[in-house]
Amino acid sequence: MNASTPARGGGRSLDRLLPFLLLPVALIALGPVVRLLLEGVTGGDGFTTDHLTTVLTRPSTGTALLHSLITAGGGTLLSVLIGAAFAYLVALTDIRGKGALVFCLMVPMMIPPQITALAWMQMAGPSSTLLKLLGIAPPLGSPQPLHSPGGIILLLGIQHASLVFLTLRAGLRMIPADLVEAARMSGAGSFRVWMQTVLPLSMPSLIAGGAMAFVTALGNFGIPAMLGIPAGYATLPTLIYQRLVGMGPAVLPEVAVLALLIGAVAIIGVLFSRAVLSRRGFGLVGLSGNPLALTLGAARRPVEIGLWAFIFVILALPLLALLATSLIPAYGVPLTFANATLEAWKEVLFTQPVTRRAYGNSLMLATSAAAILLAISLPLAWLMERRSNRLSRILDALIDLPYALPGVVLSIACILTFLNLPFTDLTLYGTIWIILMAYLARFFVVMLRPIQASIAQLDPAMEEAAASVGAHLGRRLRDIVLPLAAPSAAAGAILVFLTAVNELTVSALLWSSGTETLGVVIYNLEDSGETIMASALAMSIVLLIIFLMGLVQAGANRFPKGVIPWQS
Amino acid sequence: MAELNFSNLSKKFDGVPALHEINAQIASGEFVALLGPSGCGKTTLLRLTAGFEHPSSGTIHLGGDKVAGDGHFVPPEERGVGIVFQSYALWPHKSVHANVAYPLEVRRVPRPEREARVAEALALTGLSAFANRMPSQLSGGQRQRVALARCLVFDPRAVLLDEPLANLDLALRASMHEVFSLFHRRTKATMLYVTHDQGEALALADRVAVMEAGKIRQFAAPEVLYREPVDCFVAGFVGDGAVVSAGITGQTRENRLVVNVFGQEVLSRSATTEPSHVCIRPESITLCNDAPIRARVLSCTYLGGRFRLTLDAAGETLVAFASQRAAIGETLGVKLNDLWAFRDPGAAVVMAKSLAHA
């Protein structure tokens, strides 16, 4: 009888306390967005629409909006072409080496946009080390072709092709194989099957993927900043950046309106994509076991060669160009075996205080964001799954917002919120903490969703068994839920780390001297003409990213479906 | 070990009743089976007892302490009730030994004692050789025994089992029956065993609670359920045989009630003087050619040693055992003896006025 009475712990009180976790989470994640909305409507003092109209009718606003729509629209078109071609070929045909192909297509998505831009700039233009190496560089003085709307569109298209790919492939997997088999039985060739059966059925996924690519392209800051600003071609995110950097917090009410404008366009895109996806239904019951495999026949080899050549051009070539630039002794000098030097690498990794500080800051921010989110998300995901209530369901629906909204929008929202900490004289603006807060809000879903997925898969009886043998809530979470959700949590933490460590958009607006992040420093180095050091720094980050992606990939079969973004 | 007491226990899910006014006392050390068709509320009663659900009304007492009801609720981890799930719910990241040791770790039992008790529990369930395996490396029967060991290791006040054998094949079930019986004899634990297999319930339990639609229809020893069902549902659900309506004659003979079945007067055991039905078990039927009740053979199956016949008598289907094969369509005489007459709460009583002595 004595042994039957379990040790009393804080079990019941924890059960009562845990729901209060929802409140700070909701505040951190959604508070800034709400604050921004208020600012846009009130302009800081009282409800008025004057302020809105002033900013919206200014010509620069219209031009930037137009530029944003053009580049995002063009980029989306390109993303759809690339993403769809890969998705159809990978999901439907019998080409070989699909895993490696998909991994390579996903790398551009994980590489920060400003590095992509930097790498491509090293591939084109008169100073391209790579072109000089091959002896086909255009003459000095000719313009950098990428410093143009076309260049922005090209890079946006490549950067976000993987979003279209992933959405479309997920949709294609829901098409029952017997539908296609039925079409083939009736004598249709591979191409006709695709045209008449697969294409119409997968159209909603394609459109939804396109909408997502559009929203992401719209919020992209790194590419238009690197390619557009030198050409005097401003999009909404770069306009906001230039205003805020030029004039300081005084223009906050004004940029808030711009942020709301771009946020509104983005939300329309998100809602559109959700609406299309939810009508995807068709009564399709997928997972019919054997995946589709249309035989390409004699065309298989040429198609494979074509796909790999494409990957080579969009991934390997720019990175090679970046690597080449990072090895030359002085900008404009051609690379030879004799003059190749690791001087710039040594400089950025060990000597320069700014780059070392940036590495420190970014690693610290990424690690803290990952650790804090890990600690919060585990109980939170458990709470949302097992003790779901209205508040938790609302939070679940809205938590995507800070991630789906363009980074500049969240940055402005954070500045507004933390410029004067409510009820105090303190400010977080200019400190590293404001960046951390913004990262916490922005990357919450990146951490939460994988953990949610694995807790949803957990048989509740597992926890009930622990409860019945006397383990109170705290111990159940620690001994049963944590170990079983650990692989997904680890994947989530690595993803947060990966995204945070090379983040530019948010920190570009929130940094100040001493709190630079890697993204900011690469941008600043390039901006001040230190292209070689920028390249070396960028290259070191790319290596770090590929290493981390490989780490996640290695544990792939231990995660529930949907945890790894490049493995939907 | 503790007695278990349900009084006026009800549970509704979103307003839909799953359990209605359950009243039952289970003595300390008793082995009780909950038997009933799917959806009748067996699992719900078990989960209320374990503390995974809150009752809508009524109370649960465990060993004299109120554990649920009247605004009082003891959470599962403080009830000291062991539970064995149909899915076993072993923790996949812990070895067999760690699974079994966990309840003691939670209780901060010192290591030497813990090791001794784990070893004892593993030995009792025949798992000593598997202590270092992971659950995924065990067969279904072995997993079930780990679940049982994990439950018995902390001397729970009551043990709840929810269809523990449903995932096992027939041969394994029989051997697990032995394990459960042994387990019960050794631990003297109060056990509540959910099943929808009546053979299992009747074979294992001291008493069986037959449930239907959220209510306990009858709660009695297996032989009582079989010989003296209280209503048509229990009579039909437990055991083989037939339930047919009976007319009252108002007479008794040789201390037995005289009832009218198929137009004939037969003697029957009964707890009431106004029965509505009789339960005719196969043992109550003797086949002989000169009996007044005539029945046509519908089917004949060999059971080994005897034949099981289904017979059609005046539109009712009876079940009888015979030592010889009978031809289908053949007409036999049926003699009834030692019937059980009862009054089904839902049925109207038929007064057989047509009979002579009126």
Ligand SMILES: Nc1ncnc2c1ncn2[C@@H]1O[C@H](COP(=O)(O)OP(=O)(O)OP(=O)(O)O)[C@@H](O)[C@H]1O
């Ligand atoms: N969590 C729940 N929410 C809503 N209804 C429930 C819930 N759990 C059980 N029910 C309902 O309560 C009734 C009793 O369910 P219960 O699981 O107790 O049946 P059971 O006797 O164990 O059946 P089975 O033999 O199929 O396991 C059913 O009608 C069921 O649909």
Ligand SMILES: [Mg+2]
């Ligand atoms: Mg059940």
